[in-house]
Amino acid sequence: MITLGYVDLAIAASLVLLLALLSVRLQAHVSRQLLIAALRTAIQLTLIGLVLKALFANVHLAWVSLLALFMLLVAGREVMARQERRFKGWWGYAVGTFSMFLSSFAVTVFALIVILGETPWYTPQYAIPLLGMLLGNTMNGIAIAMDRLTHAAWEQRATIEARLMLGQRWDMAVSEMRQQAIRSGMIPIINAMAAAGVVSLPGMMTGQILAGAPPVEAVKYQILIMFLIAVGTGLGTLAAVTIGSRRLFDERQRLCLERLHEK
Amino acid sequence: MSVSKPPPLLQIKNLRRLMLGPVSLAANAGECLGISGPSGTGKSLLLRAIADLDPHDGEVLLEGVRCRDLTPVQWRTLVGLLPPESCWWLPRVADHFLNGLPVPLEALGLAPAILQEPVVRLSSGEKQRLALLRLLANRPRVLLLDEPTANLDPANTKRMEAVISEYRQTQSVAVIWVSHDQAQIARVASQHFTMVDGQLQEQTMERDV
Numbered sequence: 001m002i003t004l005g006y007v008d009l010a011i012a013a014s015l016v017l018l019l020a021l022l023s024v025r026l027q028a029h030v031s032r033q034l035l036i037a038a039l040r041t042a043i044q045l046t047l048i049g050l051v052l053k054a055l056f057a058n059v060h061l062a063w064v065s066l067l068a069l070f071m072l073l074v075a076g077r078e079v080m081a082r083q084e085r086r087f088k089g090w091w092g093y094a095v096g097t098f099s100m101f102l103s104s105f106a107v108t109v110f111a112l113i114v115i116l117g118e119t120p121w122y123t124p125q126y127a128i129p130l131l132g133m134l135l136g137n138t139m140n141g142i143a144i145a146m147d148r149l150t151h152a153a154w155e156q157r158a159t160i161e162a163r164l165m166l167g168q169r170w171d172m173a174v175s176e177m178r179q180q181a182i183r184s185g186m187i188p189i190i191n192a193m194a195a196a197g198v199v200s201l202p203g204m205m206t207g208q209i210l211a212g213a214p215p216v217e218a219v220k221y222q223i224l225i226m227f228l229i230a231v232g233t234g235l236g237t238l239a240a241v242t243i244g245s246r247r248l249f250d251e252r253q254r255l256c257l258e259r260l261h262e263k
Numbered sequence: 264m265s266v267s268k269p270p271p272l273l274q275i276k277n278l279r280r281l282m283l284g285p286v287s288l289a290a291n292a293g294e295c296l297g298i299s300g301p302s303g304t305g306k307s308l309l310l311r312a313i314a315d316l317d318p319h320d321g322e323v324l325l326e327g328v329r330c331r332d333l334t335p336v337q338w339r340t341l342v343g344l345l346p347p348e349s350c351w352w353l354p355r356v357a358d359h360f361l362n363g364l365p366v367p368l369e370a371l372g373l374a375p376a377i378l379q380e381p382v383v384r385l386s387s388g389e390k391q392r393l394a395l396l397r398l399l400a401n402r403p404r405v406l407l408l409d410e411p412t413a414n415l416d417p418a419n420t421k422r423m424e425a426v427i428s429e430y431r432q433t434q435s436v437a438v439i440w441v442s443h444d445q446a447q448i449a450r451v452a453s454q455h456f457t458m459v460d461g462q463l464q465e466q467t468m469e470r471d472v
Contacts, residue, residue: 161316162350167340167401176352253335254316 001212013038055124064122068105068131075100075139082143085150085260087247092261095244096142103236104134107228115224133204133225134232137189141233142240145185149241150260152177153248160255170249178245185237189230196226270327272437273313273342273405278321280312281305283461285321290405290437295428297452298441298463305461306441307346310407313439314344325404343403347410349394351382356393365399366430372422387414392423399430406431406438412447424451 016038020031055063076097086092108131112121121127153160153174163173171178196202197219205222209215250256271289278286283305290296298306312319315330315338323330330338353359357378368375371392377385385393391414398406406427412420428451431438442448448455455466 158346158348159350159352162346163352164316164335165314165339165344165346166397167336167343169336250318252315252318252331254318 001210013042052124052128055128059120059122059124061120061122064124064127067124067128071132071135072097072101072105075135079139079143079146083147083150084263085154086146087150087244087259088261091247091259095240095247096139096146099142099236099240099243100135100138102239103232103234104131104138107232107235108134111224111228130225130228134229137229138232138236140188141185141237144188145181145237145241146244148184149177149181149244150248152180153245153255154257154260157255157257164253164255170253171245173255174245174248178241181241181245182237185241186230186234189226189233193226193230196222202226270324272326272435273439274322274324274327275313276322276324278309278312278319278323280308280317280319281461283308283312286461286463288439288456288463290439292435292437293432294454295431295438295440295452297448297455298439298458299443299445299448299455300458304458306458307409308461309458309463310344310409310439310441313405314339314342314407316344340401341403342405342407343398343401344407345395345398345409345411347413348387349390349397351390354381356380356382356385359393359397360400362400364396365402366396366426368396370422370426371396372419388416388419391415392419395423395426402434404434404436406436408438408440410441410443412442412444420447427451 016034020034023029023031023034051067055067076093079096079100080086080093083092087095108127109121111130112118112123112127116126118126156177160173160177164170192200192202202222202225204225205218208218208221247259248256272292272294273288273290275286275288278284278288286309288296298309300306308317311317313323315323315335325333325338325341333341351359355378359382360378368377373389373392377389377393382390391411395411408427411427412423415423424447427438427440430436438451440448440451449468452468455468456463457466458464
């Protein structure tokens with residue numbers, strides 16, 4: 001494996017700096033965001049590197065759980081922030097966070113115990129990267145699906161109420177919107193699976209190969225990860241859309257758009 | 264032996280919702296109550312509350328049974344609301360009439376071929392007449408009509424009035440008809456109310472004067 005030095009990283013950083021200068025010259029108004037994002041990447045990844053180093057040295061379920069909880073809470077906030085018309089109050093945070101907990105955690109624990117079988121099952125070298133990959137992708141799926149659902153409910157409120165007026169159940173009145181939202185949430189991972197190895201080489205596999213792992217082993221891990229991400233995203237999206245769509249109605253099945261933030 | 268009087272088909276007791284109410288009202292089987300009044304005084308709000316589309320205080324009863332004692336699906340099937348603008352969610356007209364037609368299309372001036380039309384090709388008047396048929400296909404016991412003929416020409420307005428009147432009499436349903444047209448209320452209703460600042464005031468029917 002070729003070990004990277006700080007000079008190597010500085011060269012890569014200078015390329016980002018050049019891009020920022022180019023965007024200033026073109027008045028693209030993204031240079032500030034680009035530099036902040038690059039700085040965040042460097043700081044956040046350095047910190048997680050140090051945390052993982054400490055965690056690998058002290059393998060304990062409590063520490064792994066604490067880091068996993070922190071990752072979940074941050075992902076939950078991200079899901080909430082990406083929705084234009086999120087639910088008001090703690091529901092805005094809870095729907096996404098709970099759905100990610102249900103899906104990502106369940107799939108990660110299943111993979112650690114049943115597929116990887118490492119002892120102890122929560123060995124951070126496997127548990128944290130796996131959970132991170134799952135949370136990151138499930139977060140995207142849930143955010144897209146919830147945004148689509150709440151947006152559609154707002155835009156098509158007259159149609160939903162017309163269906164309720166004709167005696168349809170709440171779930172029937174939003175059935176097409178729910179299907180569309182679930183589809184939208186799952187399209188990114190379906191596309192990623194369809195293009196994997198042909199159009200793009202997935203990041204994790206590329207990283208393993210660069211780090212010196214045999215390509216066939218890297219491919220096996222990548223296939224495993226993509227299947228787990230697909231299941232995690234599917235379950236998470238399904239849970240979020242189910243909980244979210246029910247929350248759009250009260251106990252008398254009345255459409256309650258006042259539960260959503262206005263733009 | 265005393266015979267207890269059956270309750271009115273629709274009974275509203277102290278209904279309140281935002282600026283609306285308290286409203287109390289009763290409609291017997293076969294009766295049509297007309298409500299008029301300026302825009303924004305609470306007429307649509309009243310119909311939505313009766314249809315249980317908005318939360319409200321007070322009681323709404325159908326043949327003595329409280330709204331909350333029936334499921335929302337049961338209630339909204341029996342108490343049908345026709346809004347001023349209709350919405351359609353399936354591509355073809357026929358897709359919305361899977362249980363057949365309650366009234367021949369010709370009675371509303373529509374050709375049978377309209378069932379095969381895509382909904383996007385319909386005029387607002389055609390949609391409104393079809394929306395009435397769609398509602399009647401549920402066999403509701405109470406009809407809540409919110410400006411049902413606002414988009415119609417005089418001939419189709421008359422047809423719509425005739426179909427509703429026929430349905431009201433043959434099926435013994437109660438009708439609450441909201442309209443800005445005083446002449447229409449005089450034609451179709453047996454009692455006339457005016458909504459003023461969320462309160463109903465009974466009016467003398469023009470034909471009685």
